Amino acid sequence: MPNMPACKLATKEQEVIEPRITRFKSNRERVKTLLSQFKKEDRVLILIWADPDSMASALAMKRLIRQRVSEVTIAHVNEIRRLNNLAMAQLLKIPLVKLRQVKASEYNKKVLIDSQPPHNAEFMKFNFDVVIDHHPISNGWDAPFIDIRPEYGAVSSMMTEYLRTLKVKPAVTLATALIYGIKTDTNNFEKECTIQDVLCFQYLFKRMNRHLLHKIEASTIRRAELKYFRKALEEVKVRKQRLFSHLGKVPNPDILVVIADFLNHVHEIGWVFVSGEYRDRLVVIIRCDGYRKDAGKLAQRVFGKIGFAGGHREKARAEVPLENINNNGNFTTRSLIRILEKHFRK
Numbered sequence: 003m004p005n006m007p008a009c010k011l012a013t014k015e016q017e018v019i020e021p022r023i024t025r026f027k028s029n030r031e032r033v034k035t036l037l038s039q040f041k042k043e044d045r046v047l048i049l050i051w052a053d054p055d056s057m058a059s060a061l062a063m064k065r066l067i068r069q070r071v072s073e074v075t076i077a078h079v080n081e082i083r084r085l086n087n088l089a090m091a092q093l094l095k096i097p098l099v100k101l102r103q104v105k106a107s108e109y110n111k112k113v114l115i116d117s118q119p120p121h122n123a124e125f126m127k128f129n130f131d132v133v134i135d136h137h138p139i140s141n142g143w144d145a146p147f148i149d150i151r152p153e154y155g156a157v158s159s160m161m162t163e164y165l166r167t168l169k170v171k172p173a174v175t176l177a178t179a180l181i182y183g184i185k186t187d188t189n190n191f192e193k194e195c196t197i198q199d200v201l202c203f204q205y206l207f208k209r210m211n212r213h214l215l216h217k218i219e220a221s222t223i224r225r226a227e228l229k230y231f232r233k234a235l236e237e238v239k240v241r242k243q244r245l246f247s248h249l250g251k252v253p254n255p256d257i258l259v260v261i262a263d264f265l266n267h268v269h270e271i272g273w274v275f276v277s278g279e280y281r282d283r284l285v286v287i288i289r290c291d292g293y294r295k296d297a298g299k300l301a302q303r304v305f306g307k308i309g310f311a312g313g314h315r316e317k318a319r320a321e322v323p324l325e326n327i328n329n330n331g332n333f334t335t336r337s338l339i340r341i342l343e344k345h346f347r348k
């Protein structure tokens with residue numbers, strides 16, 4: 003899901019533009035209409051906010067049209083930082099360029115995948131010829147071809163249907179990308195999705211490479227971050243099946259998430275609290291089994307008034323400006339315990 007900066011919203015006086023969503027009678031009609039948008043001499047720019055679903059879907063889109071047009075380039079507007087996503091792009095050889103590095107005016111056709119124009123200020127600069135997405139439909143834009151199916155767990159499933167309808171067998175790398183796209187966006191089918199997502203997964207499963215998939219899924223730690231594991235283990239303190247560890251300054255809060263997930267594997271531990279300091283903020287990652295526990299509610303109760311707090315039963319996160327924490331500039335694992343234990347006594 004891309005970050006969503008404020009978009010151009012129509013005021014009351016203006017007429018609200020609603021995208022014209024075409025209803026197709028069949029997958030065959032849908033794919034025919036999609037392909038009819040392209041001509042042999044077209045130079046096509048596919049734009050994405052790079053995440054697993056959008057990268058896989060863009061790759062599938064390229065596969066669908068590459069022999070019908072003169073050029074296809076996939077450009078992303080965001081910086082790819084998540085290691086799984088970097089591993090995916092590298093291992094599956096997804097041909098990506100940053101939007102800054104391309105001359106968009108050299109492309110006469112623009113395609114937006116896994117997003118809608120109002121989702122990102124960069125996207126709003128373009129008139130798209132094709133928009134394929136699964137987020138709720140937004141207003142204020144239109145395109146000649148729009149395929150938005152909010153009931154789908156992933157655009158990767160929609161793209162798999164396009165491939166199947168055209169009887170295009172995906173290569174191992176494309177199948178693996180699409181599987182990873184579906185797995186990520188449906189949170190391994192724990193989130194809402196449709197039977198189509200499940201059927202696409204089953205279809206792709208026979209064609210993917212599970213070693214590649216596992217390597218992508220396992221790539222969560224930078225070599226330079228290993229030292230934070232040592233620090234985390236040295237700091238671990240356990241109080242009544244609750245585990246605490248404060249790591250001090252961290253270069254990136256993602257490592258706190260990785261370590262919290264790791265410590266959540268410890269037997270007979272009900273709660274895990276891992277914190278670190280990042281850019282004048284205290285970041286606290288909370289994990290629990292969710293059974294008669296609610297990490298999101300706890301985060302809200304403890305940190306809601308002094309900073310940002312959010313999450314659900316099993317996972318939560320809080321970010322608090324360090325100046326809002328009364329600790330005389332020296333936050334430790336004991337400080338973390340003190341802040342949280344008060345709320346358990348209630």
Ligand SMILES: [Mn+2]
Pocket residue numbers: 003055056116136155156157187
């Ligand atoms: Mn998606």
